Amino acid sequence: MVRKDSFTPDWYEGATPVDSARSLFKWHDPHAFKHPNQGFYTLLRDTFGLKDADFKKPSLCLEKFVIEVPPSLDVELLAGLESLVGEENFTTDTYERACASYGQGMIDILRLREGIIENICSAVLYPKGSEDIVQIVSFCSEHGIPITVFGGGSTVTRGTEATKGGICLDISKHMKLVLDFNETNQTITVEAGIFGPELEAALNHAPERFGAGARYTCGHFPQSFEHSSVGGWVVTRSAGQNSTYYGKIEDMVLSQEYATPRGILRTPAYPRCATGPDIDQIMIGSEGAFGILTSVTLKVFKYHPDNTTRFSFLFKSWEDAHKAYREVLQGEFGFPSVFRLSDPEETDTAMRIYHIHNSIADSLLRWMGYQPMKRCLLIASADGDRDTACLIKRKTTKVCRSHGAFPLSPFGVTKMWEHSRFTDPYMRDDLMDFGILIDTLECAVTWEQLPEVHQQVRAVVKERPRTICMTHISHAYPQGANLYFIFAIRYQDINDYLALQYSVLEAIRESGAAMSHHHGIGKQTAPWLEEQIGQPCMDIVRALKAHFDPSNIMNPGGTLGLDMSEDQREKRWGFR
Amino acid sequence: MVRKDSFTPDWYEGATPVDSARSLFKWHDPHAFKHPNQGFYTLLRDTFGLKDADFKKPSLCLEKFVIEVPPSLDVELLAGLESLVGEENFTTDTYERACASYGQGMIDILRLREGIIENICSAVLYPKGSEDIVQIVSFCSEHGIPITVFGGGSTVTRGTEATKGGICLDISKHMKLVLDFNETNQTITVEAGIFGPELEAALNHAPERFGAGARYTCGHFPQSFEHSSVGGWVVTRSAGQNSTYYGKIEDMVLSQEYATPRGILRTPAYPRCATGPDIDQIMIGSEGAFGILTSVTLKVFKYHPDNTTRFSFLFKSWEDAHKAYREVLQGEFGFPSVFRLSDPEETDTAMRIYHIHNSIADSLLRWMGYQPMKRCLLIASADGDRDTACLIKRKTTKVCRSHGAFPLSPFGVTKMWEHSRFTDPYMRDDLMDFGILIDTLECAVTWEQLPEVHQQVRAVVKERPRTICMTHISHAYPQGANLYFIFAIRYQDINDYLALQYSVLEAIRESGAAMSHHHGIGKQTAPWLEEQIGQPCMDIVRALKAHFDPSNIMNPGGTLGLDMSEDQREKRWGFR
Numbered sequence A, B: 001m002v003r004k005d006s007f008t009p010d011w012y013e014g015a016t017p018v019d020s021a022r023s024l025f026k027w028h029d030p031h032a033f034k035h036p037n038q039g040f041y042t043l044l045r046d047t048f049g050l051k052d053a054d055f056k057k058p059s060l061c062l063e064k065f066v067i068e069v070p071p072s073l074d075v076e077l078l079a080g081l082e083s084l085v086g087e088e089n090f091t092t093d094t095y096e097r098a099c100a101s102y103g104q105g106m107i108d109i110l111r112l113r114e115g116i117i118e119n120i121c122s123a124v125l126y127p128k129g130s131e132d133i134v135q136i137v138s139f140c141s142e143h144g145i146p147i148t149v150f151g152g153g154s155t156v157t158r159g160t161e162a163t164k165g166g167i168c169l170d171i172s173k174h175m176k177l178v179l180d181f182n183e184t185n186q187t188i189t190v191e192a193g194i195f196g197p198e199l200e201a202a203l204n205h206a207p208e209r210f211g212a213g214a215r216y217t218c219g220h221f222p223q224s225f226e227h228s229s230v231g232g233w234v235v236t237r238s239a240g241q242n243s244t245y246y247g248k249i250e251d252m253v254l255s256q257e258y259a260t261p262r263g264i265l266r267t268p269a270y271p272r273c274a275t276g277p278d279i280d281q282i283m284i285g286s287e288g289a290f291g292i293l294t295s296v297t298l299k300v301f302k303y304h305p306d307n308t309t310r311f312s313f314l315f316k317s318w319e320d321a322h323k324a325y326r327e328v329l330q331g332e333f334g335f336p337s338v339f340r341l342s343d344p345e346e347t348d349t350a351m352r353i354y355h356i357h358n359s360i361a362d363s364l365l366r367w368m369g370y371q372p373m374k375r376c377l378l379i380a381s382a383d384g385d386r387d388t389a390c391l392i393k394r395k396t397t398k399v400c401r402s403h404g405a406f407p408l409s410p411f412g413v414t415k416m417w418e419h420s421r422f423t424d425p426y427m428r429d430d431l432m433d434f435g436i437l438i439d440t441l442e443c444a445v446t447w448e449q450l451p452e453v454h455q456q457v458r459a460v461v462k463e464r465p466r467t468i469c470m471t472h473i474s475h476a477y478p479q480g481a482n483l484y485f486i487f488a489i490r491y492q493d494i495n496d497y498l499a500l501q502y503s504v505l506e507a508i509r510e511s512g513a514a515m516s517h518h519h520g521i522g523k524q525t526a527p528w529l530e531e532q533i534g535q536p537c538m539d540i541v542r543a544l545k546a547h548f549d550p551s552n553i554m555n556p557g558g559t560l561g562l563d564m565s566e567d568q569r570e571k572r573w574g575f576r
Helices: A021-025 A038-047 A074-084 A092-101 A106-113 A130-143 A196-204 A206-210 A229-235 A278-284 A317-331 A344-354 A360-367 A386-402 A414-418 A426-432 A450-462 A494-511 A526-533 A536-548 A564-569 B020-024 B038-047 B075-086 B092-100 B108-113 B131-145 B196-204 B206-210 B230-235 B280-282 B318-329 B344-353 B360-367 B388-404 B413-419 B426-431 B450-462 B493-510 B526-533 B535-548 B566-571
Strands: A123-125 A149-150 A168-172 A178-181 A187-191 A255-260 A263-266 A294-300 A309-315 A339-342 A376-382 A436-447 A468-473 A480-491 B123-125 B147-150 B168-170 B178-182 B187-191 B254-258 B265-268 B292-299 B309-315 B339-342 B376-384 B436-446 B468-473 B482-488
Touching: A021 A106, A038 A344, A074 A123, A074 A130, A074 A278, A074 A339, A092 A123, A092 A149, A092 B493, A106 A426, A106 A436, A106 A494, A106 B020, A130 A149, A130 A168, A130 A255, A130 A294, A130 B147, A149 A564, A149 B147, A168 B108, A178 A196, A187 A196, A255 A278, A263 A468, A263 B535, A278 B092, A278 B280, A278 B535, A294 B339, A309 A386, A309 A414, A317 A339, A317 A450, A339 A344, A344 A376, A376 A386, A376 B075, A376 B108, A386 B388, A386 B450, A426 A436, A426 B360, A436 A450, A436 A494, A450 A468, A450 A480, A450 A494, A450 B147, A468 B178, A480 A494, A480 B123, A494 A526, A526 A536, A526 A564, A536 B280, A536 B388, A536 B535, B020 B092, B020 B108, B038 B344, B038 B468, B075 B123, B092 B123, B092 B147, B108 B426, B108 B436, B108 B450, B108 B493, B131 B254, B131 B292, B147 B292, B178 B196, B187 B196, B196 B206, B206 B535, B254 B280, B265 B344, B309 B388, B309 B413, B318 B339, B318 B388, B339 B344, B344 B376, B344 B468, B344 B526, B376 B388, B376 B413, B376 B482, B426 B436, B436 B450, B436 B493, B450 B468, B450 B482, B482 B493, B493 B526, B526 B566
Parallel strands: A123 A168, A149 A168, B123 B168, B147 B168
Antiparallel strands: A178 A187, A187 A294, A255 A263, A255 A294, A309 A376, A339 A376, A339 A468, A436 A480, A468 A480, B178 B187, B187 B292, B254 B265, B254 B292, B309 B376, B339 B376, B339 B468, B436 B482, B468 B482
């Protein structure tokens, strides 16, 4: 007898041809893939009312990318720019330009899959260092040429989209140097184009690399860790998955250097001082609209992977779970490192993916009162000094048990999650090959707002039939947390997707949450920003923009809600 | 036989007459005093080559303050301002105006003692709430009238000095309300004029005041705690003596409301978000130059005084001590709450004050290798969860012992320090009655800078004969700390004092340290600011100033280094 669920869809496992359209949107490593497992596949198939037969003809976009879009920039200006960096660091090739202007947002992927190439830069330049960037900014200032910057290209907010054309500086080719490592201060200074793994390798091997007395870690592990740049982390105010212990990037920056149309800006390098406004906190999150981050000094931590202790729990309800979660954050016994609480739908999805749903273990859990679509999964780890990490685990366990949680630690749930923490996005490509789209949006809330924001966003998403909406809290503070929404739909076209995305963004804004906790605003969320932070705050951003970039050449055309037309704002961009 | 040291100077213990010149500069409570003890007195007398007879005729300034300075503001404008707040909340009395424009900086006290009244406002207004302030700002904008704000008057940076005249808003009379207490979010929202003890009382009594389930603390205890306002804490980027655990005020603010010439500004209220520049960090430290803080929402902590654990150590050398100190801060086992390390001179002064110098205990300490002018005192406490506080104490002890520290905990040194933490400034008035001046300056450094900054500042101070220079580190971070200098001199006149003050500020700037860790810049340190943070950073501050306050009415005339003449900057203000 063949089991009904033994069917395997035609997941693509072949190579991603260089210069293919697929290579433009495929997540990271062209040779790596990760397929949804049987449990996840079955859940999606059944949710969307599909049959196995619907998973037989993937839309792969393997054909060579042949679109040619002539640069809109004047030939003489292009020649002038080329002379600044040399022929080998300059290209007007459409594929490269599309690569530099598109990110990993769903709107980017949908457009690339449909062969829609728009808003791309006229040329890509590969600066060799800050001196090149200073020269380029000076040239572009003189000639009014817009500049975007490409690091790892993992933006999900249309951050590098060249809505006003111009050029893109790809800093990921040359600008990866470690400029300084200071063990006394526990800091590292790097060029902005260095990627997560390179930074982490340098720190982990500090004794060999720098003659240090200990090993270090940056502590910053966004899901895009493997292919995002430190510069991108800083200018988008990103958070790593361990931010509850290590802090967000704005907690990690000691000082920065920017090339701006007004010249070079170096921020003072003190852990705290009282010399007026905090200039670092003006530049962090500026998303290329004020200047180009060339190098940054980051605080680092001791690297003690042996000290990491992992634990996990199942709660009977969302209410119990987020009460316990808050109690831990307000317990003043230190903070867990990973601290990720899934809502009932996300928990049940995990149960199905890991084949626990309807298993003997599940029967036992139900018998004990941990019911489907009510129970909530919390996965956690603690880092730092060994005794401190153990104490945090012990204290957290006590709080969770007092709220009726069942300990799952023996089953290695956190370790399982860690194993796939950077690779889950690979599944997205598989699913989109069959018209299923998984996207995420996130926001920041105070504890008091949390239940209502969760409810309101879910209500909006669930208005659409056959839609999955999973939520988790993954970055938390004594005063509040983030809410991270993952929704999956079977989509018709770009407008179908945008209707859902816009409704979620609208629900977030209406609920009073912050429009982003760690992805930045980019151009995508820009139309909602002023309504959320208010005109007086937007006016400050505008004043800073006018100060740094009076000719509006730095990532213009929407970034941070700047220079959008009333029409664009009202239509929330819209599409065709 | 009468002991040589049994002489008691003629310390003044009488009342401070209301409206006397003394009442203008006396520290806090007019009826409270604290005299230098015999050990301290002897040290000072001998250091300055004085005799007991020199401490017999104090200069007390008890006579009635009779100076009258006519308001420089037009009578009609004054009438217009009076009509905004009502007769009972308006005064042009010179004493009240001097009170509002002078702070507790040494230059203020020296001027008051010499009867020099300059740079005072034309009128003091006592706004009843934010609506009054909005109206006043609007009126002053229209008529170009400068505004300073007075909270507790504890500024040591000439923060409220009305160098351009205008009016002063004293928010300490009416604006003390708790506007909201939110136990779920662990926040309190207060009007800016509330003082430390009132805020702390409300939080400590949260069950009785707000029906809360627990007691809370703000965790912010600057030395001026008893008579400084929350608004002052925020706009000067202050730190409390327990900041190493609780954070500086910029870590505690969740959101703020300002009345600016451009209208009301409310900052978003999320613990972290990624929606562009951090507006809170633009306004914190703005020292009244951008707008007037009317209310603020602060994060609060559980109040568990029983959990506080205290400990202290003596190190053999400054090098051993600050290595251990740094190791604790970088140990990733949480942070002590009080963590105050005295350099050899401060340690020896403490030894003399507490009569340990030349005692049997001292002989024992010397025999063990803890030598005078080498040994360093560390006092500490840990707060928060009880087990966590104990672990921090245990871990800190281990680090300190590994650097040769001798445990002093059984002698209750931290408790002794806590007992006098807010009252030591009272001694200043006693000493100045006999021509001895004690002043402080502080800066922020990275660990690597610390030894050299300490050395350079000491060298400059010690160039002056018979000068005491004590230093401690009292606020620390994994990447660095503050350095707090206390110097005592026998002074001739204001210029004599200023020569020393300027040389210390110059040494701080030249050494590469930040000009202030927690007192702000005010007008006093303003001439050094641009040289320290650099022109590009100053240009940002100027752009923000131009945005908020195009007519330059908000605390004008030097604040944050804005609108000083080249002459003022070069002369570092100077005096006569």
